[in-house]
Amino acid sequence: MNQNERPLVEALENHMNQKPVSFHVPGHKNGLVGKVAGHFGAWDQTEISGLDDLHAPDGPIAKAQELLAMHAGAFKSYFLVNGSTTGNLAMVMGLCEPGSHLIVAGNAHKSVMNACRLARVKPVFLTPEVHTESMTPSGISPDLLKKAVGEFPDATAVLLTYPSYYGHTGQMKEVIQQAKSLGLTVLVDEAHGAHFSLPGLPDSSLKMGADVVVQSAHKTLPALTMGSYLHIRNDQIRHLKVEQLLRMLQSSSPSYPVMASLDDARHYAATYSKKDAAFFKMKRAALITRLRDIPRLKVIEPEDPLKLLIRIDGMSGPDVQAACEERGIYAELADPLQVLWMLPLLKVDDEVEWDCIIESLSEIAGTAEWKEQREISASFTEEITILSMQDTDQLPSIAVSIDQAVGKIAAETMIPYPPGIPLVIAGETLTQKKLSYLKELAAHVRFQGGAHLIDGKIMIIEGEVHE
Numbered sequence: 001m002n003q004n005e006r007p008l009v010e011a012l013e014n015h016m017n018q019k020p021v022s023f024h025v026p027g028h029k030n031g032l033v034g035k036v037a038g039h040f041g042a043w044d045q046t047e048i049s050g051l052d053d054l055h056a057p058d059g060p061i062a063k064a065q066e067l068l069a070m071h072a073g074a075f076k077s078y079f080l081v082n083g084s085t086t087g088n089l090a091m092v093m094g095l096c097e098p099g100s101h102l103i104v105a106g107n108a109h110k111s112v113m114n115a116c117r118l119a120r121v122k123p124v125f126l127t128p129e130v131h132t133e134s135m136t137p138s139g140i141s142p143d144l145l146k147k148a149v150g151e152f153p154d155a156t157a158v159l160l161t162y163p164s165y166y167g168h169t170g171q172m173k174e175v176i177q178q179a180k181s182l183g184l185t186v187l188v189d190e191a192h193g194a195h196f197s198l199p200g201l202p203d204s205s206l207k208m209g210a211d212v213v214v215q216s217a218h219k220t221l222p223a224l225t226m227g228s229y230l231h232i233r234n235d236q237i238r239h240l241k242v243e244q245l246l247r248m249l250q251s252s253s254p255s256y257p258v259m260a261s262l263d264d265a266r267h268y269a270a271t272y273s274k275k276d277a278a279f280f281k282m283k284r285a286a287l288i289t290r291l292r293d294i295p296r297l298k299v300i301e302p303e304d305p306l307k308l309l310i311r312i313d314g315m316s317g318p319d320v321q322a323a324c325e326e327r328g329i330y331a332e333l334a335d336p337l338q339v340l341w342m343l344p345l346l347k348v349d350d351e352v353e354w355d356c357i358i359e360s361l362s363e364i365a366g367t368a369e370w371k372e373q374r375e376i377s378a379s380f381t382e383e384i385t386i387l388s389m390q391d392t393d394q395l396p397s398i399a400v401s402i403d404q405a406v407g408k409i410a411a412e413t414m415i416p417y418p419p420g421i422p423l424v425i426a427g428e429t430l431t432q433k434k435l436s437y438l439k440e441l442a443a444h445v446r447f448q449g450g451a452h453l454i455d456g457k458i459m460i461i462e463g464e465v466h467e
Contacts, residue, residue, distance in 0.1 A: 087214030139170020167307030200277035314370030387427035
């Protein structure tokens with residue numbers, strides 16, 4: 001098979017070239033009706049002759065997925081039109097037995113939490129290490145994984161996040177090796193790593209030996225939003241069960257524009273050359289050099305070259321974000337320390353102009369008021385967390401003082417930023433040690449969740465509860 005082919009893109013182009021008359025869904029009739037759909041309506045098709053069916057592919061979609069598997073080095077690969085959320089749900093529900101323990105990296109996406117609930121799996125959360133420079137999660141350690149398996153010997157799988165949202169790769173290779181030596185199936189939410197294993201970039205977890213990997217192609221490759229991939233390493237994995245779940249969880253009317261963009265994104269990645277990598281590296285280095293010449297500005301380079309962290313002394317991350325947005329520059333996110341930029345994966349001769357960015361950042365750094373920023377530390381004391389119950393949102397809850405919450409079950413998840421690792425997870429039994437640390441952090445760190453922390457309170461499950 002030839003990676004220069006784009007089977008689904010070509011099938012849609014051939015269909016459009018026929019100037020077809022539509023007496024089928026969707027209602028915009030190839031863009032004839034309505035204003036917004038007219039911009040891309042010809043691409044927005046349905047399962048008519050020649051365009052295949054995502055849920056029973058035997059034509060261009062099947063071929064496009066085979067090319068994807070060949071590119072990724074997988075036994076089977078699948079297009080996901082409902083985002084990596086669907087992939088995370090399918091791999092947990094398909095490969096983990098109800099009632100069993102699943103070891104989960106503590107910086108997991110919320111879809112992993114939801115997958116555990118739907119699969120009736122008991123998650124065991126491991127606190128990731130914190131990157132000393134960015135103050136964000138980097139990944140769990142192999143030693144902590146071994147300790148967790150010793151405490152929960154019925155666990156048959158581990159679910160890892162790689163890379164982190166901020167582009168850190170941690171000790172991923174060593175963790176996968178440890179997992180394999182312990183007999184675990186390795187599941188990976190690689191949402192931010194669809195570009196990995198290309199020239200000049202870190203290895204994909206699939207290449208390191210992971211068994212099932214989910215990637216958000218739309219995050220780092222030229223795919224439309226919600227376009228993602230799921231890869232299965234070999235035929236030892238229950239791929240038929242995963243396929244069945246994908247048919248159940250994904251829309252029965254999958255988006256052809258999204259699928260075509262996934263085909264195109266695979267083509268883009270598969271044809272990414274060493275020359276392209278050298279070009280990207282040169283453009284990126286030039287940008288970083290110019291940024292570092294700006295007084296007050298600091299650049300942190302995570303292991304993923306597509307990520308940059310930008311700080312300006314005397315400014316919080318949200319302040320930098322707001323000043324940039326006033327000048328038409330939009331970051332991926334801001335935390336109290338910094339903003340996160342995601343760079344484009346450039347190919348040779350792609351046009352890119354940094355001048356206006358340098359000019360804007362120079363103006364911000366040169367004119368912004370200097371505000372004293374609080375020194376932030378993130379040293380977590382609890383390494384392994386289990387849940388006493390999962391369906392906390394189905395039960396009555398009440399806000400009580402933090403001191404009164406010892407031995408109670410948390411009704412909310414609270415995540416301090418930085419580093420973005422859950423400190424309290426809804427459903428866990430609250431210890432004196434953790435609550436003391438919560439009080440300490442709440443005095444000077446911003447939280448996601450914990451609306452009552454400002455009053456010194458925390459939400460707990462009301463009354464006696466039983467799992």
